[in-house]
Amino acid sequence: MAIARDNSANTGQGSVGGVTQVYAMVAASFKPNGTIAFDNSSDLTLATSTATYTKSYTVNSNTNGILFVGLFASTSDQITGVTYAGVAMTQIGKTHAGTDRWVYLYYLLAPTTGANNVVASFSASQDAIQGMAVSYTGAFQSGQPDASVTGTGGSYVSPTVTVVASGCWIVAVTRNNSGTPSAGTTGTAMTARHTSSNGIGLFHSNATVSTGANVVRVQNNQGCYSKSYTVNAITNGGILFLTMIGGLSDLMDDAFYGGVQMTLIAKGVQGGGERYAYLYYLLNPPTGANNFAVHSSGVGLDFNHGMAASYTGVYQGALDNSTTHSQGSGTSNTISLTTVKDNCWTFLGIRASATPAAGTGASQLQSNANGIGIYDNNGAVTPPGSTSMQITYSTAVSFAIMASFAPSVIPAMQPNLGLPPAMLAM
Secondary structure: OOOEEEEEEEEEEOOOHHHHOOEEEEEEEEOEEEEEEEEEEEEEEEEOOEEEEEEEEEEOOOOOOEEEEEEEOOOOOOEEEEEEOOEEOEEEEEEOOOOOOOEEEEEEEOOOOEEEEEEEEEEEEEOOEEEEEEEEEEEOOOOOOOEEEEEEEOOEEOOEEEEOOOOOEEEEEEEEOOOOEEEOOOOOOOEEEEEOOOOEEEEEOOOOOOOEEEEOOEEEOOOOEEEEEEEOOOOOOEEEEEEEEOOOOOOEEEEEEOOEEOEEEEEEOOOOOOOOEEEEEEEOOOOEEEEEEEEEOOOOOOOOEEEEEEEEOEOOOOOOEEEEEEEEEEEEEEEEEEOOOOOEEEEEEEEEOOOOEEOOOOEEEEEEOOOEEEEEOOOOEOOOOEEEEEEEEEEEEEEEEEEEEOEOOOOOOOOOOOOOHHHHOO
16 A cells, blocks of 8 residues: 555644743652552642641551652742651652742651541641652561652653662652643553642552662653644554754653654754754554643753644554754755665655745645744655755755655565466465
8 A cells, every 4th residue: 555645734832831841759669578568548638828737548557557648838848747647757858840849758657547647737838738648568667768769850750769679669759830740651660649730649659660770750641742633544554743843952852642652763953042853753643633742851941843744554664764954054955865665755844943845855744934844755756765855945044854654565566477376386
């Protein structure tokens, strides 16, 4: 089957998420006495305008038990302590990102069973406090935690817990300023015990983790760039391309479509003071309307804009080829590559400091005055070999990324030239 266009769209300019979205996390591993098992957990819910946060929590069993309480409060670090059933808990860590709220993680060994109050005290009234708690059995009753870490980020956070003892679990509390957090799709597998649109989340590994480095990632579902795109229909394999332009620094870390991580083809920038360009792809993308989510680990992403295109009838292995080309001041950028397989198509994404347009060998899919454009050659390259696309604009600098992709069905074999069946079967 030959490659065919499915859809394309200017998915648009996103909010300047890297400037406003921040994440903070405190995470810890805790070691076993036998086998760790989950006991109970609860969202302790939000309280406002108070210096004393009191919420009930039930520990079902304290056989080698351990209780964790994570909470966020105001933008000032004014916590003075946390107790459970009147017993002081121990602070594992605290942190905050930028000017956002502080987040804390506490623990207590052998907590009293039954329904008892968690009480967090502060030196001054807090405009908002929200806590979450989780308890376990089978925890070692001294030398906890096994290891701990704090971390901050932009639209996600991913610190590394270096686990020492065998049989440990990991627990983490996160705070972000832009919505409900979710477990990341990379790193050590984490499960959300509780999350809130107030930006707090309590996560755990829900199983033993390996010793050594464990990356604990939590992110926003929407990322720092969240836009919808529709893949209409996929026959005999599909491919989805996403071109992004971002900030003056390389701050975009990954991209997802419909919750599936895309693969970065290339990224780059033409000269100082210009914006970075990125090109991602995804094989066999989910059909229908799904969201892109592009994440930034850093604060300072002042701009983002995306465009996407999808195709059907595409080979589901590695891309055929790819290349990049930067162009200094001028009125066009010509980018060439050599296709390897027969009947490939080519796709190009560009960032220019002026509105781009299709030149020789290029067919425009989308273009915008923000200096982003996507193009293809609108046909098969046969026989395989060198092919190029020219993108034009008024005097500008630009950076282009080009990729070739093969059809899903190899062209038909030569017909039977009268050879006997025995030879055809060889």
